[in-house]
Amino acid sequence: MAVSTRPRQALVLATTLALALSAAACSGDSGDGDSGSTSAECAAFDAYTGNDGTTVSIYSSIRDAEADLLEESWSQFEDCTGITIKYEGSGEFEAQLPVKVDGGNAPDIAFVPQPGLLKRFADAGKLKEASAETKTMAEANYPKEWLDYATVGGKFYGAPFGSNVKSFVWYSPKLFAEKGWKVPTTWDEMMALSDTIAGAGIKPWCAGIESGDATGWPATDWIEDVMLRDAGADVYDQWVEHTIPFNDPKVASAVDRVGKILKDPKYVNGGFGDVKSITSTSFQEAGTPILDNKCAMYRMASFYANQWPEGTKVGEDGDTFAFYLPAVDPAKGKPVLGGGEFTVAFADRPEVQKVQTYLASGEAANTRAKLGNWVSANNKLDIANVENPIDKLAVEILQDKSAVFRFDGSDLMPAAVGAGTFWKGMVDWINGKSTTEVLNQIEGSWPK
Amino acid sequence: MEFEDFAPKLSMLLYGVIAFVVIIGGLLLLLDVVPNYFARRREAALVAASVSTTDGPAPPPSRRLRKPGEGLLGLAFLIPALLLLLIGLVVPAIRTIILSLSNGDSTEFVGLRNYGWIFQENDIIRVLTNTLGWVVLVPLLATGVGLLYAVMVDRARFEAVAKSLIFLPMAISFVGAGIIWKFVYAYRGDGDQIGLLNWLWTTLGGEPQQFLNNAPWNTFLLIVVMVWIQAGFAMVILSAAIKAIPSDIVEAARLDGVTPWQMFWRVTLPSIRPSLIVVVVTITIATLKVFDIVRTMTNGNFDTNVVALEMYNQAFRYQENGQGSALAVFLFILVIPIVIFQIRNLRRQREV
Numbered sequence: 001m002a003v004s005t006r007p008r009q010a011l012v013l014a015t016t017l018a019l020a021l022s023a024a025a026c027s028g029d030s031g032d033g034d035s036g037s038t039s040a041e042c043a044a045f046d047a048y049t050g051n052d053g054t055t056v057s058i059y060s061s062i063r064d065a066e067a068d069l070l071e072e073s074w075s076q077f078e079d080c081t082g083i084t085i086k087y088e089g090s091g092e093f094e095a096q097l098p099v100k101v102d103g104g105n106a107p108d109i110a111f112v113p114q115p116g117l118l119k120r121f122a123d124a125g126k127l128k129e130a131s132a133e134t135k136t137m138a139e140a141n142y143p144k145e146w147l148d149y150a151t152v153g154g155k156f157y158g159a160p161f162g163s164n165v166k167s168f169v170w171y172s173p174k175l176f177a178e179k180g181w182k183v184p185t186t187w188d189e190m191m192a193l194s195d196t197i198a199g200a201g202i203k204p205w206c207a208g209i210e211s212g213d214a215t216g217w218p219a220t221d222w223i224e225d226v227m228l229r230d231a232g233a234d235v236y237d238q239w240v241e242h243t244i245p246f247n248d249p250k251v252a253s254a255v256d257r258v259g260k261i262l263k264d265p266k267y268v269n270g271g272f273g274d275v276k277s278i279t280s281t282s283f284q285e286a287g288t289p290i291l292d293n294k295c296a297m298y299r300m301a302s303f304y305a306n307q308w309p310e311g312t313k314v315g316e317d318g319d320t321f322a323f324y325l326p327a328v329d330p331a332k333g334k335p336v337l338g339g340g341e342f343t344v345a346f347a348d349r350p351e352v353q354k355v356q357t358y359l360a361s362g363e364a365a366n367t368r369a370k371l372g373n374w375v376s377a378n379n380k381l382d383i384a385n386v387e388n389p390i391d392k393l394a395v396e397i398l399q400d401k402s403a404v405f406r407f408d409g410s411d412l413m414p415a416a417v418g419a420g421t422f423w424k425g426m427v428d429w430i431n432g433k434s435t436t437e438v439l440n441q442i443e444g445s446w447p448k
Numbered sequence: 449m450e451f452e453d454f455a456p457k458l459s460m461l462l463y464g465v466i467a468f469v470v471i472i473g474g475l476l477l478l479l480d481v482v483p484n485y486f487a488r489r490r491e492a493a494l495v496a497a498s499v500s501t502t503d504g505p506a507p508p509p510s511r512r513l514r515k516p517g518e519g520l521l522g523l524a525f526l527i528p529a530l531l532l533l534l535i536g537l538v539v540p541a542i543r544t545i546i547l548s549l550s551n552g553d554s555t556e557f558v559g560l561r562n563y564g565w566i567f568q569e570n571d572i573i574r575v576l577t578n579t580l581g582w583v584v585l586v587p588l589l590a591t592g593v594g595l596l597y598a599v600m601v602d603r604a605r606f607e608a609v610a611k612s613l614i615f616l617p618m619a620i621s622f623v624g625a626g627i628i629w630k631f632v633y634a635y636r637g638d639g640d641q642i643g644l645l646n647w648l649w650t651t652l653g654g655e656p657q658q659f660l661n662n663a664p665w666n667t668f669l670l671i672v673v674m675v676w677i678q679a680g681f682a683m684v685i686l687s688a689a690i691k692a693i694p695s696d697i698v699e700a701a702r703l704d705g706v707t708p709w710q711m712f713w714r715v716t717l718p719s720i721r722p723s724l725i726v727v728v729v730t731i732t733i734a735t736l737k738v739f740d741i742v743r744t745m746t747n748g749n750f751d752t753n754v755v756a757l758e759m760y761n762q763a764f765r766y767q768e769n770g771q772g773s774a775l776a777v778f779l780f781i782l783v784i785p786i787v788i789f790q791i792r793n794l795r796r797q798r799e800v
Contacts, residue, residue, distance in 0.1 A: 095764040120767065124553070213747050213765075273637015276658050279749070280635060416552075416766035421571075427749045431661055441571075447552060447768070 042080035048358055051351035052082030058355075059100070060111035060341065061093035062162075066373070073368040077358055083351050094419070101126050106346035109356060111161060113341040114411040115149040116418055121344070122152035128348040129155045130356060137360040141378045145405050149412075150342045159360030162368070163340035163377045165394040166221050166301040166408065168322035172290050173315075181296075187229065187328040191260075194267055197296045203270030205261055206295035207278045208286025209426065216423030217410065218283045219430060221337065222258045222299060224409040228335035229328040230254040233404050240409045242446060246417075247439035255435045262430060270295020278430050290320055299325060301339075302375060302394040315389040322390055324397060332404075336397055339408040340377065377405075414447050421445040541780070548773035562774035575753045578667050579736070582674070582754060586735040587728045589675045594682025594727070599712060602690055611687065615680040622677065626744030629673045633659040633745075663751035670752060673741050678734065682727045689723035690716060722797055729790045736783055755779050 042049075062070055067089040074085055088107070090096050094117065100106055101121065112118045121127045130138070138147055138159035150157050169190075176183065179200060184190035197204035209218040227236050231250045238244045239251055261267050263275055271289030272281045284307050287298035291312065298304075302322070305314050313319045327335055343359045345352050358364050362380025369376065369385045375394045383399075386392050397403055410418035425438040551558050566572050594614075601610045617625065634643030635658045641647040646656045660666045693716065701715050717724075739756040746752045748761070755775055763772025 098767060099764075120553070213743060215747050215749055269637065271638070273635065273656070273658075276661050277635065277637050279661060280658060416768055420761065420766045424749060431750060445569075
């Protein structure tokens with residue numbers, strides 16, 4: 001029996017080997033070529049040359065189509081400098097990065113979207129301080145409030161790259177025009193408009209906070225946005241840094257202000273059901289009833305532009321657009337809640353520092369923006385390079401001098417709260433628990 | 449999209465397939481070649497021995513007599529297993545215990561504080577009671593359903609078809625099952641219900657319910673998913689055990705005129721007791737570790753959290769290594785008595 005099968009096994013083995021060899025031969029063809037770019041195209045990258053043949057690894061949470069655009073954006077940098085960028089995106093970035101770093105397998109550069117995580121690595125001595133060139137470049141291109149988030153103990157660790165603006169309310173310009181509603185410019189106007197819309201038989205608000213293992217984060221964004229408006233940027237900072245407790249009356253006041261919208265059955269949840277349905281509606285689908293006029297407004301970040309069904313026109317004259325979530329007291333400036341990723345390094349080889357400097361440059365921002373669907377707080381970013389209208393609006397807000405920018409608070413808090421009990425607490429809160437109970441619970445979970 | 453865009457990914461895929469084929473093929477080859485080699489050697493040895501017995505001295509009478517070097521050979525075979533056990537189990541277990549006595553970022557020794565924390569936080573106590581509910585209900589229900597089914601379809605028509613139907617869910621991953629059942633329980637406020645349960649409920653005239661939001665029933669609904677998967681496993685093992693009951697016992701009982709009821713309790717159940725214990729123990733351990741179902745369906749929200757999920761969250765999402773490790777050690781301690789029970793049971797069986 002064993003003897004009779006042997007020729008067949010040999011055949012299988014031979015076939016697999018042949019396949020393997022031919023595949024290697026195929027891919028060998030595409031390996032070379034394209035290294036001789038013209039010098040004119042490469043003039044912009046002169047400052048980054050001198051490390052030909054080196055490799056820099058980058059690790060981030062950006063995947064799929066967005067990751068392809070990212071890689072495309074720095075392909076010319078690679079061609080001209082000879083530095084190869086090895087990019088890896090992961091859906092489990094936040095959980096895997098500490099594992100990689102603690103295991104001595106850190107990437108050269110990581111795009112960290114949470115300043116809290118950045119601080120943890122910096123405190124643990126894992127991060128390398130940014131080079132003087134990177135720092136100069138970042139200081140020239142980004143506002144100080146952004147750089148402060150990447151500065152720990154007086155040391156600067158890396159420039160921001162992509163950004164997003166969260167203080168947006170999506171609506172249907174068609175429906176608004178048809179009913180004669182005006183985009184509100186103050187909080188009171190917005191609440192009055194909500195009543196008008198409810199009076200017209202349409203649920204004014206949509207909401208959804210389901211997001212897999214991150215369920216709850218859209219509600220924390222709501223609270224943060226309103227904290228900035230209700231209590232002001234200074235109190236917001238104290239809240240985030242835990243110099244005032246989480247169950248402080250000022251926080252409770254902001255939460256209750258959100259509750260007036262999210263926990264009022266008259267106002268929510270168009271197209272999905274009652275208040276509790278918010279917890280089981282995914283944030284991706286939560287805004288779509290706007291297209292069917294089942295609800296009128298949905299507070300969600302700029303990146304929601306990519307979530308609309310194919311064929312939806314996003315723009316002031318389109319099917320859907322967003323307005324800036326108005327301030328409670330416009331005299332105090334224009335609070336903007338947002339987020340972004342910071343390009344920090346775990347290695348200080350010269351090529352790593354060059355890539356880091358390049359990522360902080362206006363060149364990098366404009367190249368990436370031209371490929372579409374991307375916003376940055378980089379002030380060298382030419383608004384003409386930003387194609388879609390919502391990204392344009394976001395860049396305008398980020399570059400606005402009266403804007404008071406604050407980073408997403410849950411990304412600044414310790415992970416146990418910012419990615420744990422705050423999210424969970426908000427789910428419980430929507431599901432029926434009282435403001436006091438939830439805030440006490442979160443305060444109790446703050447790491448001592 | 450041009451073909452060139454896909455080409456690098458396709459070649460990656462090709463490499464993957466080739467690597468898979470080479471490794472699996474190699475393993476199969478190895479499995480075929482190595483035993484054959486030894487078989488042939490033994491054959492040759494036997495032939496040689498039979499030849500030598502005809503004219504040489506008689507072989508030693510006792511086969512229990514050990515050849516020198518056999519112990520060494522045994523050790524050589526044991527080393528890979530021991531090494532893997534050491535790397536994969538013993539070292540991590542010890543490290544986890546050490547971590548569980550340290551603070552969140554493992555820089556300071558904090559004694560038993562993390563264990564105290566398990567029993568202080570309201571949230572964690574909820575996690576413990578939920579896990580208790582799982583451990584009590586899942587083995588009971590899954591084994592009960594599996595046993596009932598095994599007895600009922602035994603020697604019935606279409607037995608094979610009926611059994612494969614209930615065994616099929618075993619082939620689905622916990623995550624897959626979680627997603628399927630999430631749709632079953634899905635809720636829509638107005639318009640058509642997309643969830644089977646809510647559709648039934650509203651067709652019967654009820655208001656749509658958010659089943660997964662309401663504690664404690666939501667935990668029970670998650671338990672149903674686990675039972676759905678595990679009942680097939682229980683059924684297969686128990687059905688085999690029932691078939692293995694010697695037919696003379698069954699016939700003797702029949703001649704004595706037992707009722708089906710008596711047959712089940714007095715004959716079937718005592719005969720399959722060892723298999724029953726194996727099934728209950730296996731399902732209990734699987735239940736203690738349940739993670740995927742809860743994570744996919746509610747992510748531990750709405751008071752449905754369980755120990756394994758909280759352990760993962762604490763250690764990998766909140767970066768509270770101490771608390772996460774303490775939960776892991778606690779889970780380990782919970783499993784120990786079950787394992788001891790199982791081992792003692794196996795020993796007793798061997799002695800019989």
